[in-house]
Amino acid sequence: MSTIPPANRFRRSDDDAGRKRRRMKALLRLMFFSGPKVLLTSRISGTCALVMILLCSPALLFSAMLTLPALIFQSPQQNA
Numbered sequence: 001m002s003t004i005p006p007a008n009r010f011r012r013s014d015d016d017a018g019r020k021r022r023r024m025k026a027l028l029r030l031m032f033f034s035g036p037k038v039l040l041t042s043r044i045s046g047t048c049a050l051v052m053i054l055l056c057s058p059a060l061l062f063s064a065m066l067t068l069p070a071l072i073f074q075s076p077q078q079n080a
Helices: 014-041 046-072
Strands: none
16 A cells, blocks of 8 residues: 555656656667667677668658658648
8 A cells, every 4th residue: 555645646746757857868868879879889790780670670661651751742632
């Protein structure tokens, strides 16, 4: 059982917001700075690189299918 009273259980405190901000900052730093740096400076095998490309290609294809037609055909008549 929780020792927090029911009225305060779902209320966000400043500490929760600060924790979420720090976690988001760490996640963004990992995605955009640390991750690519480790990937580019490490010596990965060709097989590993090929598997990474194959696993990423469906997501890249799906996002291209969603964004490219919207960029090419901008008027409603062309979208039809």
